[in-house]
Amino acid sequence: MAEQLFTTKQRFELSELRTVGGATIRNVAIGYETYGALNAARDNAILVAHYFSGTSHAAGRYRPEDPLPGYWDAIIGPGKAVDTNRYFVISSDTLVNLNANDPDVISTGPASRDPATGKPYGLSFPAVAIADFVRAQKALVESLGVTRLRAVMGPSMGGLQTFEWAASYPEAVERIIPAISTPHFTGWLTAWLSIWTQPIRLDPNWRGGAFYDGAPPSAGLEAAMRAMTLHALQSAWADGAGGRALAAGANSADIAALPFAIEKTLEEAVRARSPFGDANHMLYLARANQTFIPGAGAGARSVAEGVARIKAPTLLIHAPDDLVFLPEWVETTEAALRSQGVAVETAKLSGPYGHYNGVMQIAQAADRIADFLARPI
């Protein structure tokens, strides 16, 4: 039987963070987990960055009775592709993490108390960029004694963070493994992020973001998370999730109801997470993704300018059925990196989950990841 991996959430604090937008945020904290140990040469550290609705719980369990391990447990652990007997894995929460109310998430954002007022920021929290997530991560990594990472890896928004690392801090990253992610997305994704989040603003409990002294906009947040979840899946998933059938006892003539089994499936999938979610955090996350420019942390002003700074060998993992980060955008990234001399290789994930294949089916790329990480550069 394989060795079980256990982990605990740890807290990293920064007295202040200067954002790429020019704001200063005081008393910043982010959660993180580590798996494995830093070696004496301090050259075996790998950073894992999470996806839009994810957390730093990438691998292992907190307690033996936890029903599920971290999201990439299939590839992170003792003897696995990201072998924690060999590598020191750091996985960090982003700023404005969606799951702000999860006791296992630590993330400064609009739900945090503004030290200047003692009250939750709400929308007075400054807009943050993916590059700001990475600034906080860089300080975390350095606090652990690491100045150069063997790799940065992550799915989806985690992949955007790998591009930001490689473009802004080329000396600090040996290689990157962006999964189901590309900086070359177009206005199509900009518009979808807007569609995902529009229910939040419609919820009367949202109150322009100033809901922390009352009932939160749970209905709006859940609707937003349902839109996000469906978009991150694919049609092949729907057949196993209720198809066109009615839920037991439901009546399709009741227009006020949501009578279909697949609506219940979506509702339940979201409701398992939504009590931990913060609606303002979701709005900030959407904006951070919409405005993403790799290299913004080092002053890049366009995607092309940022991508041109990337030198790190890249293992680009993608899912051809992905409806969020489209395959043609990934191809643009592959071609751009190759044309500037970056050693790029690709791995494909298949399965019924669309974009989520990058989480659910990551084991398909295990050997490729292990090989890519082990190779000397």
Next chain:
Amino acid sequence: MAEQLFTTKQRFELSELRTVGGATIRNVAIGYETYGALNAARDNAILVAHYFSGTSHAAGRYRPEDPLPGYWDAIIGPGKAVDTNRYFVISSDTLVNLNANDPDVISTGPASRDPATGKPYGLSFPAVAIADFVRAQKALVESLGVTRLRAVMGPSMGGLQTFEWAASYPEAVERIIPAISTPHFTGWLTAWLSIWTQPIRLDPNWRGGAFYDGAPPSAGLEAAMRAMTLHALQSAWADGAGGRALAAGANSADIAALPFAIEKTLEEAVRARSPFGDANHMLYLARANQTFIPGAGAGARSVAEGVARIKAPTLLIHAPDDLVFLPEWVETTEAALRSQGVAVETAKLSGPYGHYNGVMQIAQAADRIADFLARPI
């Protein structure tokens, strides 16, 4: 210069309509337009059915100064594929038409006054099926002296109506031209229709559908229409619609705002139509699509059972980039019809508009349509 086509909205009334769900609706009215004239043999009539957000304004203009003609004007008119010098074209509004407040739309639905109370139905209006739209159309067509249609044609939800005609009334339809449409959709579309419409229920003005004595849920309806509109397009459209750029003067750091040009593009596209829209009608339309079974008007209980009844030669027009009615579902329909001996042919539409290629690019299929209609059966 081509001859201009002018048209006016006409009104068809039914003292009562018995729905497939077993309800009776009194004082039903639907609008319709006709182009061309019925011949003495009464064998040149073609019925056109509209899409989800469309109306019976399929061709021509009401007034010379109208900026745009009807949605399929590219193929309907004097000398066009559906040649109104040759054919008598009838285009009808559905029940529960989305644009209930458009002065050029006539459509009984939840916004109509219940003759029993003198007040708008709201959600007391019975759930209706696509088959009920067709029951009303059949009565309309018969009222015009037509017992057998040369063809039924329409895009998207209009295509579903063609399948219903062919499955429930095989003796009354010589041939069908469903465009960007298939009865073989799965739970994937069921779920998307739920995602489109969820903002309506979140709008506090919706009030369980009883909003007719107050402010309507315009914000919820507009959000729903934005979701529908984006889903009916494709990524290629986004580059020309603002891409990732900010709107003039917009600030991406303002989290309360929608700062991107593409968000404005979507907002303006929807706002041109939304004042005519009724939020309850959209909910009823979504349910009618979710529950669609061809042949339901003649008692079919499953998609397979309904499709098996179709005998009419079929010209299946589809858009391979369609994200609403997926190409693999269209292929299933083609194979099912072919396997039961139906003469099926297909035509493909290309362009940057995804599902909407079936409206915007229909001229690409003009010759195929003309040929298919002219052929003796």
